[in-house]
Amino acid sequence: MMDVKKIREDFPIFNVKPHGKRLVYLDNAATxxxxxxxIKAMEEYYEKMNANVYRSPHYLSVLSTEAYEKARDKVKKFVNAKSEESIIFTRNTTESINFIAYTWGMKHIKEGDEIVLTIAxxxxxxxxxxxxxxxxxxxxxxVYLDENFRLSMKDFEEKMSDRVKLVAVQHMSNVLGIINPVEEITQIAHKYGAKVLVDGAQSVPHMKVDLKKINCDFFAFSGHKMLGPMGIGVLYIKEDLLDEVPPFLRGGEMIDEVYEEYSTFxxxxxxxxxxxxxxxxxxVLISAIDYLERIGLENIYEHEAKLLEYGLEKINALEYVKTYGPMDSKDRGGIISFNVEGVHPHDVATILDEEGIAVRSGHHCCQPLMRYLGVPATVRASFYLYNDFDDIDALVEALKKVRKWFK
Structure with missing residues (x-):
């Protein structure tokens, strides 16, 4: 296991005592x-280089522009993209996916075409x-799940045909934690001439992502789920598609020439x-990536796998708790969704909060999956590099209190 005690010293938030209790933060899939x-990088930017980028030749603008492009290069290397031109900054994963839907999707998808998604x-x-x-x-x-709550590749292949123009798939589920074989999915989709968009919001913060290896056409993720600030996201567009994708928004800085009747970009x-x-x-995203690389994405993934194994063992030992997803940690991220028999997930989360434990309750923006699982909502505990076995023990003890409270 990593030295979690030392890592927590780097995070000021852990000095907060919710309801006078030690903070056990298990809502990492949310942020x-x-x-x-x-935090200091944000201060540094505003104290030393704040200016608008590209527009001016003055000292601060040059510094700001260099910092912005340094971030683009940092992201390119972090996900092993081929070129900086393929890295576009957005607000978040949601905006990145909408970007492709409103541009490439509206331009290239026609009547009678098919779009393949997964139920999760x-x-x-x-x-x-x-x-x-x-x-x-x-x-x-x-595409639906198999009996082990993993994506059914058999069903996926059966859904593919020459009519499919796009496959949109998550790399890691924010509810079940399953890691989908996106490299294999991309290979199959490309055989039918379909493009592939991968939602990497849950994978990039927790495991090494190699876009050259995955070979997908579009990839999206968010900074705030990987130690970075809110309001910064990344969209990757494969090099050979850059000219096929029209601009999403139009205005300042994205132009070449503007005339009264038309513009060039x-x-x-x-x-x-x-x-x-x-x-x-x-x-600031540069500092977040620096921190993750200093710890090591491989180390983070292995650490979370151990937490997952321990958490599944402890939580599944409670006969009144039902977990959802595979019963092992193979190809699965550090997420456990569960319900306590006879207790609404929101009530569970509220009682856990009284113990200083932060979890998510609800449908997790996955209502089709909830209906597929036959539940309206679940409680979700999600792990990260600053969590340890003590956090899971605290969760289990609090679940016992939930059971006792509701008899």
């Missing part, structure tokens, strides 16, 4: 806490494609980043 280095997708990877399908007369097809990635971008968010 992660920030180390001191990330986050709403952010369903609603944009519902919009495209309705507008263009296309059809949505869903700057080359990628600038043509995709209209207006003043979140420069400070991009700059």
């Amino acid at each position: 992660t806490q920030k180390p001191e280095s990330v 997708e986050h709403h952010s990877n369903i609603l944009p494609w519902q919009m495209v399908a309705e507008a263009k007369g296309a059809k949505l097809k869903y 700057a080359p990628p990635p600038l043509k995709f980043e209209a207006g003043t971008p979140n420069v400070e968010g991009a700059y």
